[in-house]
Amino acid sequence: GENVEQHPSTLSVQEGDSAVIKCTYSDSASNYFPWYKQELGKGPQLIIDIRSNVGEKKDQRIAVTLNKTAKHFSLHITETQPEDSAVYFCAADNRAGNQFYFGTGTSLTVIP
Amino acid sequence: NAGVTQTPKFRILKIGQSMTLQCTQDMNHNYMYWYRQDPGMGLKLIYYSVGAGITDKGEVPNGYNVSRSTTEDFPLRLELAAPSQTSVYFCASITRGGLARNEQFFGPGTRLTVL
Numbered sequence: 671g672e673n674v675e676q677h678p679s680t681l682s683v684q685e686g687d688s689a690v691i692k693c694t695y696s697d698s699a700s701n702y703f704p705w706y707k708q709e710l711g712k713g714p715q716l717i718i719d720i721r722s723n724v725g726e727k728k729d730q731r732i733a734v735t736l737n738k739t740a741k742h743f744s745l746h747i748t749e750t751q752p753e754d755s756a757v758y759f760c761a762a763d764n765r766a767g768n769q770f771y772f773g774t775g776t777s778l779t780v781i782p
Numbered sequence: 783n784a785g786v787t788q789t790p791k792f793r794i795l796k797i798g799q800s801m802t803l804q805c806t807q808d809m810n811h812n813y814m815y816w817y818r819q820d821p822g823m824g825l826k827l828i829y830y831s832v833g834a835g836i837t838d839k840g841e842v843p844n845g846y847n848v849s850r851s852t853t854e855d856f857p858l859r860l861e862l863a864a865p866s867q868t869s870v871y872f873c874a875s876i877t878r879g880g881l882a883r884n885e886q887f888f889g890p891g892t893r894l895t896v897l
Contacts (some may be wrong), residue, residue, distance in 0.1 A: 671841065674824070676824070679822075688801075689836070702884050704884070704885075704886070711804075711890075712887030712891070713786075713874075713889055713890050713891050714825070714872070714888050715888070716884075716885045716886065719885070720886065734788050749826060759824055759825070761824075763884070767884075768813065768830070768832060769827055769830060769840060770815075770842075770886065771827075771829070772817075772824035772825045773821065773824050774823055774824045775823075775824055
């Protein structure tokens with residue numbers, strides 16, 4: 671099955687700086703790559719996603735880039751704010767598009 | 783819409799006991815999922831369902847069972863609880879097909895401890 675690796679596991683940035691989280695995947699048939707934000711005691715929430723026919727997608731301060739050839743995708747958060755502090759997960763779907771495989775998460779801390 | 787609801791929020795079980803984790807969604811989603819999340823790890827898929835009456839195993843199905851008699855409900859059953867099943871369990875749902883976006887909506891989770 672698909673294998674998704676995520677780095678770094680922890681990340682601390684100063685407020686206003688940028689944060690980048692990177693993921694790699696193993697199955698070239700994966701087509702859909704979502705990113706989730708999980709706040710303490712809550713379930714994950716989708717913040718941005720990208721499909722394999724797109725190289726980059728942006729939504730205000732967050733963006734995702736995808737390199738299909740290298741099989742890696744990244745989350746970029748600009749002008750970070752304390753409320754961005756959370757655990758972020760990347761994921762990839764399987765060949766059939768009916769299952770999702772998650773990375774191990776990145777704990778982001780934005781220091782005021 | 784309430785979205786995805788899970789009960790209970792917390793539960794402590796003794797080894798060998800059984801219990802059912804409840805999950806309900808009111809968004810008429812056809813796909814539903816059960817995940818477990820262990821400390822410092824990502825979510826692992828236990829079981830999923832593509833519609834009422836259809837279920838299939840995920841990555842870590844051993845020790846669990848599911849059923850899907852209605853579109854709304856997708857309960858997860860633990861028959862003989864073991865310490866290795868101590869985890870946080872998340873239910874999720876999604877609509878697939880056509881132009882539907884693949885956004886998974888997650889419930890708030892059930893924190894289960896087996897002693």
